[in-house]
Amino acid sequence: MNTPEVQLQKKKYGIVGNSEGLNHALDIALQVAKTDLSVLITGESGVGKEAIPRLIHDNSLRKNKKYFAVNCGSIPEGTIDSELFGHEKGAFTGAVGEREGYFGAANGGTLFLDEVGELPLSTQARLLRVLETGEYIRVGSSEVRKTDVRIVAATNVNMAQAIKDGKFREDLYYRLNTIPIKMPALRERPDDIVLLFKKFAMDTAEKYNMPEPIELSEEAKVRMKSYPWPGNVRQLKNVTEQISILSKERFITPEILEEYVPEQPISHDLIQLNASGKEQHSFENEREILYKILFDLRNDVTELKKLVHSQQTAGSSVVPATSSVPAVQMHNPTPYYGSSMAYPQEHPAASVMPPQVQVVPAAKPAHEEDEIQTPEEYVEESLSLDDWERQMIIKALEKNGGRRKGAAHDLNISERTLYRKIKEYGLEK
Template identity: 60%
Template sequence: MDNSAVQRVKQRYGIVGNCEALNRAIEIALKIAPVDLSVLVVGENGVGKESFPRIIHDHSLRKNKKYFAVNCGAIPEGTIDSELFGHEKGAFTGAVDQREGYFAAANGGTLFLDEVGELPLQTQARLLRVLETGEYIRVGSSEVRKTDVRIVAATNVNMEKAIAEGKFREDLYYRLNTVSIAVPALRERGDDAALLFRKFALDMSEKYKMPAVRLTPEAQRMLVSYSWPGNVRQLKNLAENMSVTAEEREITPEVLSRYLPSESHSKQIVMVGEPAKDTHSFEAEREILYQILFDLRREVNELKRYVSEQRNGSDHAAADCVAKPNSLILEDQDHTVKFAEDGAQDLAYWEAEEVKDDEPAKPADGNVPAAETDTGKAKMPQSLDDLERDMIKRALDMSNGRRKVAADQLGISERTLYRKIKEYGLE
């Protein structure tokens, strides 16, 4: 293609640079413009992808029709279908009136879908149908409508990776990617960074009537060698910032270094190797918390199984469970099990013999146990709850109602003791 046509496009759309990859992208845009095919513009954030859909539209047969640019990543997932395809009155909460979407408004023209990789899968299916047949249905309607729209899409997403992860439809990708235009990153454009800096500095000088900042040769080399993760957008911000705040109008490497962020080499997704000693690792904390939760759940399940076996066991198993009342099972707030020692010298052991229905069990030392009824007959507790209640009552009696002392004797917290007292009606 004639190089003069590329230069005219650069002047018209304010594109600065002589990079071969940039010139090639403009040539492709001019060649594909008259042909009604879908175009996918790919490149990093801030490289200027939004200029190419405008170039394509203005040099196409649709140049006298409408042009709409839609940022798909800025529209909430719940309303993206309504924005693109329209909706009927009452189709959803808040739909107080009928609305036509961008596909209807741009009929006959060009629709630029920026950040198309952010579209939900359901919307991707609707978009695929429009690209294949030109048909769409409004939200809340059953009427099929027709539209004649040329789609130019742009994305900074690695589409092959998104397809492999199931985040983007492969068939839609090939529909959009009939022709692909790759916009180079600023770090790949060589001396274009210095040309762009000069342009932005002159723009600020003309707009605000101030002397323009200039780079020394050493500062230019430093500027060109920088990685520019934010691309042209970052360079523009830098030039505008320096135009306003720099005391000197001639920018040396020392001055430039104060404005350039430190080079970042930590673009990897997964950290390799051990973190530095002073680095705070939230991933490690999360793993520890997960392990604690898993261990806690296992212990609670074991406790439930143990209690169930004790309560549903045979009479002989229940008698064995309470044979030594100095070991008491109590549930604490953190769902762990504590064994409280209650002073073996103050408690009588129940005999490990089978108790007859009409004869109370006798302690080994011959003393009458505290659980004696009004008739003078002692009855062995029939469950762990009964045993627990008796032990708490006994500890309160021994401490003259002082709950803190009783809690210390039982080996549980005061909060747990208060809850147990209320649960068993021991107020």
């Protein structure tokens, strides 16, 4: 598997490592390069999937044609069709001229679709047609165009689960997955970790004119190999650069590593089931559910504020002090699940009350005002939900070192939604 040709490609593209899984992936890439078959590269975020499509293109019969790399996860859903397939003048607001699109521009060459699992379903249907017939239609046009593009796609999404959840078309998956290539995670190639560390240390020292690169002690090497590296090669590079710049010592011991390598990394284990076959209780899962509910809650709160405002303008109260409607009590930030209680339909505020609010019968008579929360008081508390949402986004970004994909995963929302929220709250750096 570790042929001279594979070694030559490693040197050419700066790929470091001698693990069997890495050599196997490179060998498949070289074999399929001379064909026009579609390739789907899978692997966790940060494993270096982007090197494979470039290698395939440069060793193909299309090497003298154009090569484009498109990150599907970074393009807003409303404009991705225009980016990929082009548009006509006036097709939508802001379309002041024609756009060729990547499929038109890459005609005869290779198009690398990174994060293909993030594509909207409507775009997936268009992509399937191009793969099967070579035909596509620009946004705002009825003219069928032809293109000859070789597709190489990559994803870190569990495609089988995405298909099961209805988020990815099964027919498109099989069309893209003609030749599968799996890039191994860094924890699956422990012997390569020290080699990569040495390379990154030398690159950093050269880039910043340091007297000498940092070096690991034997004990530190063992520590590096035993760490699972959830961020894979990208995380290892970041850690190496941090140590190179910040550490005053050039000989790195395990004690120095502890300052830069987290003690308890993110787990890659599957969800464990208990003896009854049910998922074990996880506060991590509850937090993700809370994130999702808070995002969905915003629309409900907006409608409620409009309703209360209209009632105040009309000089009427939504819930009189003598009303028999159960009191609304906010106990704690933890959402209340499984309640079958509902507000009476004659009270309009009930139909827009957020799902986290627990409805309980009033514990004291209505004349004891400290137990009754008026709609005005509820709206005042709800106004802080925007702050909650903003703070949760900030915390998720901090937890993932600014990586939006990881933050979106923790928040249980798409990366496009997170990108829109970041712009909305002015969190761009």
